[in-house]
Amino acid sequence: MIARTVRLLDTGVRSAADNMALDAVLLDAVAEDRSPPTLRFLRFSPPAALVGAFQHVEDEVRVDFCREHGIDINRRMTGGGAVFFDESQLGWEIIGRRQDLGLPSPSAALFERLCDPVLAALKGLGIEARYRPRNDIEVRGRKISGTGGTEKGDAILFQGTLLVDFDADTMVRALRVPVEKLKRKEIESLKDRVTWIRREIGCTPPFEDLRRRLARAFEERLGMTLRSSGLLPEEETALRERQVQFASPAWIHGERPRRSHVYRSILPTEHGTLKVSLKASEPGDRIDSLFIEGDFFAFPEQAIYDLEAGLKGVSKRSLGTEIERIFRDRRADLAGLSPRDLHEAIAGALERKTWRNLGIGQAQANAIFTIQGSLDDVARLGPTHLLLPYCSKPVSCEQRNLDACDRCGECKVGDAYRMAEENGLEAISITGFEHLMDTLQDIRGRGGPAFIGSCCEAFYIKHRAEMEAVGLPGLLFDIRGAETCYDLGKASFAYRGEFEGETEVDIALLDTILRAIGRIGSLYKAAPGEGAPKAWRGTSPQAGREPKR
Numbered sequence: 224m225i226a227r228t229v230r231l232l233d234t235g236v237r238s239a240a241d242n243m244a245l246d247a248v249l250l251d252a253v254a255e256d257r258s259p260p261t262l263r264f265l266r267f268s269p270p271a272a273l274v275g276a277f278q279h280v281e282d283e284v285r286v287d288f289c290r291e292h293g294i295d296i297n298r299r300m301t302g303g304g305a306v307f308f309d310e311s312q313l314g315w316e317i318i319g320r321r322q323d324l325g326l327p328s329p330s331a332a333l334f335e336r337l338c339d340p341v342l343a344a345l346k347g348l349g350i351e352a353r354y355r356p357r358n359d360i361e362v363r364g365r366k367i368s369g370t371g372g373t374e375k376g377d378a379i380l381f382q383g384t385l386l387v388d389f390d391a392d393t394m395v396r397a398l399r400v401p402v403e404k405l406k407r408k409e410i411e412s413l414k415d416r417v418t419w420i421r422r423e424i425g426c427t428p429p430f431e432d433l434r435r436r437l438a439r440a441f442e443e444r445l446g447m448t449l450r451s452s453g454l455l456p457e458e459e460t461a462l463r464e465r466q467v468q469f470a471s472p473a474w475i476h477g478e479r480p481r482r483s484h485v486y487r488s489i490l491p492t493e494h495g496t497l498k499v500s501l502k503a504s505e506p507g508d509r510i511d512s513l514f515i516e517g518d519f520f521a522f523p524e525q526a527i528y529d530l531e532a533g534l535k536g537v538s539k540r541s542l543g544t545e546i547e548r549i550f551r552d553r554r555a556d557l558a559g560l561s562p563r564d565l566h567e568a569i570a571g572a573l574e575r576k577t578w579r580n581l582g583i584g585q586a587q588a589n590a591i592f593t594i595q596g597s598l599d600d601v602a603r604l605g606p607t608h609l610l611l612p613y614c615s616k617p618v619s620c621e622q623r624n625l626d627a628c629d630r631c632g633e634c635k636v637g638d639a640y641r642m643a644e645e646n647g648l649e650a651i652s653i654t655g656f657e658h659l660m661d662t663l664q665d666i667r668g669r670g671g672p673a674f675i676g677s678c679c680e681a682f683y684i685k686h687r688a689e690m691e692a693v694g695l696p697g698l699l700f701d702i703r704g705a706e707t708c709y710d711l712g713k714a715s716f717a718y719r720g721e722f723e724g725e726t727e728v729d730i731a732l733l734d735t736i737l738r739a740i741g742r743i744g745s746l747y748k749a750a751p752g753e754g755a756p757k758a759w760r761g762t763s764p765q766a767g768r769e770p771k772r
Contacts, residue, residue, distance in 0.1 A: 227323055230261045231438055231449040236310060239271035239295035240470035241462070246300050246380060247469070248461045249318050254378035258455060260319030262441055264434050270309035270390075271295040272397045275302045276373070277516045277527060280476050282498075288396050298475050301371035301382060302558075303358060303495075304518035307394035308384060313433055315341070316382035317441070324379075325446070334358050334370060334558070337381045340440035341368055347436055350423045357494055357559055358520070365418035373524045385437075386419035388427055399681075485514070487589045488571030491684045494559030495519030497568040503576050508539040513569070519560050526555035530565070539573050542566060574598075581739035587732050592683045596673075596696035602743035604672035604696060609643040609650045610662065611636055611677055615702060615728045616652070626652045635728040639677075642730070646737050648675070660689065667695045675736065677702055677728055700736060703727040 234245060242265050252258035272284045272294055280286065280296060283305035289296050308314065317324070317337065335354045342360060345352040345367070352368075355361045360368035360383075370383035421427045438449055454462070468474055485500040498516040503509060513531045521527045526549075533549045534542070546562045546569075549555065557565075574597060575588035581598075583591070591598070615636050616623040628650070630637035636652065643650035653659045653676075666674060674697040683699055690697070703726065 227260065228450050229317075229319065229324075229441075229447045230259045231451045232261050232263045232453070233434065233451075234263060234265050234454070236266045236268045238269065239267060239273060239297035239308075240466060242267060242271075242314075243273075243297050243299065243474075244462055244465040244469040246316070246382075248458055248465060250300070250373070250375050250378055250380045252455075252458060252461070253318050253320060254375040256320070258458060260323045260447075261317070262438065262447070262449060263316045263318065264437070265314040265316070266310055266312070266430075267295075267308045267314070268310045269293050269295055270307065270393070270397075271297055272305060272307055273297050273299050274305045275299055275371070275518055276524060277302055277521070278305060278518065279516060283399055285397060285399060292393070292397075294393075294397050296475055297469070298477060299371070300380065300524070301373045302518070302520035302524070303369070303371040305398050306369060306384060307390075307397050309390060309393075311388035311390065311427075313385045313387055313430060313437075314382065315385065315437055316380060318378065318380045320377045321379060322377065333372070333379075333381070337372075337445075338368075338370060338383070340437065340444040341383060341385065343440040343444055344433075344436040345420075347440070348420065348424055348428065350420065362418050362423060367418050367420070367423075371520055372522070374522055385433070386417065387430070387433065388421045389417065389419040391417070485512075486572045486575045486585065488568050488575065489592065489680070489684060490564060490568040490571065491687050492560060492564055493688075494557070494564075496684055497560065497564060499565075499568040499572045501569065501572045503573060508573050508576065510534050510537050510542075510569075510573075515565070515568075520558040522556045522558070523553070526550075526553045526557075529553050530555070534569070539570060542569060542573075578739065581742055583735055583739055587735055590701035590729070590732060591736065592678075592680070592687075592699040592701075594687065594697040594699060595691050595694060598698060598739065599743060601673045601675070601696050601698050602740040605744060606673040606675045606697070606740065607648060607671045608662075608666055608674045609639065609648045609676070609733075610653050610659070610674060611639055611650060611728060612702065612726065613652050613654045614724060614726045615677070616725075618725060622652070624654050626654055626658065628652055635730050638730050639728045639733055642733060642737060646741070656686070659686075660693070663690065663693045663695050667693055671695065673697055675700070675733075675740075677733070679726070698736060700729060700732050703729045 234242070237245070245265075249258060249261060249263065253260060272289055274280055274283045276299055280298070284296055286296065288294070334357065338354045338360055342352050342354065345360075350362055350367075352360050352362045355366075358370045359366045360370070368383050368385050370381065372379055372381035374380070441447060442449055485502050487498070487500045490497040490499075496517045497519065500514045500516070502511040504511050513534050515527050515531060530546070530549050534545055537545045543562070543566045546566050550562045571593070575591070578588045578598060579585075593601075613623055616628070616634055620633065622628060628636050628640045630640055640650040651662060653662065663674070674695060676697055676699045678699050679702050
């Protein structure tokens with residue numbers, strides 16, 4: 224239970240830079256016992272696209288759109304994914320030292336406890352909400368609030384946003400929507416994945432009423448006594464001093480490296496997506512520099528920077544041991560992500576560096592994703608199929624929604640079919656997600672050992688778990704060309720085979736992959752008993768027919 228009175232602080236409508244600066248000012252002051260524990264309410268104007276502490280702005284936000292439409296871009300101190308925040312939403316956060324708040328150390332379990340008052344306040348409005356791990360509050364499967372936190376010393380800052388009303392169209396255009404989250408509900412549109420108070424009860428309550436309900440719920444559910452007060456004079460001074468910092472490009476864009484300069488790997492998990500970028504020594508596999516990004520949470524936040532610093536100079540052989548040591552010594556909690564997850568992600572980036580020996584350059588290596596194994600595994604087994612996305616055919620193509628291709632020469636898909644034939648693979652145009660899963664199941668059921676496919680990075684993040692569940696090793700390589708269905712917010716149309724945009728198969732990358740697989744395969748064939756299996760032949764479950772709806 225709360226050991227002392229908690230300040231109730233409403234800082235009103237402010238810019239993103241002001242709100243981010245205030246987070247830092249209040250957390251510092253509370254950690255140093257210069258300010259009381261605080262429950263803060265906040266709102267944003269102009270609208271803001273806020274990335275998490277460990278994310279790349281360019282990967283998560285449509286920068287040009289935001290600039291054209293007066294949307295602030297900024298970075299939170301807390302982890303998690305990018306969010307869109309405008310004046311129609313209400314932010315809340317609690318800042319205090321653990322001993323004052325009677326709370327355990329920051330962890331995934333803490334999220335649920337601090338979300339309980341929000342659940343109670345929503346129930347008072349007639350909205351039956353529940354907590355959904357890892358950090359959401361939902362109503363009948365639809366997200367109505369997201370949360371996150373960070374800490375400094377013995378103090379924590381835990382925050383959330385409550386969707387009172389919602390401008391879904393602007394959000395989709397402002398953010399590169401984190402589709403790995405949205406996919407899990409498997410529903411058709413963004414508005415089916417989220418909800419808001421006005422939608423649930425038919426009206427928009429006054430913000431004063433919502434603040435009063437939330438304050439009362441925090442008092443009742445956490446046992447605190449709230450006392451309204453404003454910012455202290457020293458907090459006002461600190462805010463003025465730090466506003467410039469939190470409005471600066473250095474803060475907003477951070478010091479994360481651009482992916483083209485490093486070897487990179489991506490590991491989607493149910494607790495968040497890990498994105499690892501690194502440089503490694505020449506020769507050898509010792510890490511020279513390491514950057515860990517993603518929509519995860521880290522407690523303490525410094526643990527990520529300790530991992531990045533502590534793993535410099537570490538070789539692949541001792542990587543697992545060092546990760547375990549840093550987790551243990553720092554008492555790090557990545558809210559569900561394990562040392563093993565981090566090891567897998569970093570080892571994946573180190574593996575890509577070794578592909579240079581196979582003629583795969585740095586940029587190409589970063590455009591290859593693995594399923595249920597490594598490049599070496601796929602090459603050793605001997606892939607039998609090349610799966611290509613229907614969106615790489617022209618919209619005008621009569622065979623766009625068929626799994627065949629007549630090689631008319633109007634797009635790169637025909638070239639890919641020819642290359643597949645020359646390398647003993649069967650090419651299939653995938654016409655939708657259901658068709659993909661049927662095809663993978665069919666290949667595996669008939670003894671196919673591995674496959675090669677083409678998709679965008681967002682598709683890989685979203686569907687890796689389903690593809691891995693089939694148990695069929697594979698290599699996926701990134702598509703080229705215009706914006707993908709995920710960039711355009713049209714993923715649900717692509718899922719059904721109805722996306723009207725066009726992408727392009729990266730023929731140069733496919734050629735590089737086929738040559739590398741051939742080189743690895745020849746090495747195994749040269750070793751008795753280690754050869755790849757003979758080419759396997761099968762047919763698509765829907766050969767020459769329209770896709771199953």
